Amino acid sequence: MTTTHDPAVVDDQDRDFLHLCVDLAREAVENGDQPFGSLLVDATGAIRYRERNRVNTGDATRHPEFEIARFAAASLPADERASCVVYTSGEHCPMCSAAHAMAGLGSIVFASSSEQLRGWRREWGFRDPGPLAPLGISAVAPGIPVAGPEPSLCGEIRALHARTLGISDTAD
Numbered sequence: 001m002t003t004t005h006d007p008a009v010v011d012d013q014d015r016d017f018l019h020l021c022v023d024l025a026r027e028a029v030e031n032g033d034q035p036f037g038s039l040l041v042d043a044t045g046a047i048r049y050r051e052r053n054r055v056n057t058g059d060a061t062r063h064p065e066f067e068i069a070r071f072a073a074a075s076l077p078a079d080e081r082a083s084c085v086v087y088t089s090g091e092h093c094p095m096c097s098a099a100h101a102m103a104g105l106g107s108i109v110f111a112s113s114s115e116q117l118r119g120w121r122r123e124w125g126f127r128d129p130g131p132l133a134p135l136g137i138s139a140v141a142p143g144i145p146v147a148g149p150e151p152s153l154c155g156e157i158r159a160l161h162a163r164t165l166g167i168s169d170t171a172d
């Protein structure tokens with residue numbers, strides 16, 4: 001099957017891939033890590049790489065999207081990289097947006113945005129801005145087509161973040 005992916009629209013196939021990303025995010029939480037999971041999908045719709053957050057190794061660069069960029073740069077020819085889509089449970093951080101663009105990957109579909117995550121954290125009383133400027137994918141890598149968030153998955157992702165932070169969250 002060949003995908004005819006319109007990068008601006010989250011379609012049913014995209015949602016299926018995003019569900020798998022949320023499963024990876026849940027797996028990360030169950031292994032004591034932060035809830036992020038991502039897939040690299042090629043132009044035929046085949047999953048070429050899947051990864052979850054592994055920052056509890058002590059290496060804060062072990063984001064799944066960064067691992068995907070490195071895998072793609074090492075393993076796929078440039079034309080194939082450009083036709084790949086990266087699906088991810090949470091929008092790329094600035095580090096991963098840069099790695100994605102520098103690896104020459106194609107579009108990105110995310111289930112929840114960085115802005116949503118910042119909002120949830122503020123709501124829960126976390127004011128630490130983190131080490132990076134709050135730049136979305138399009139601010140860091142303006143040439144990358146982006147779709148998201150996908151509202152049907154945001155409640156589940158919010159719940160995973162709450163669980164990670166030890167928050168008793170009543171929103172769905």
Ligand SMILES: [Zn+2]
Nearest residue numbers: 063092093096
């Ligand atoms: Zn990242």
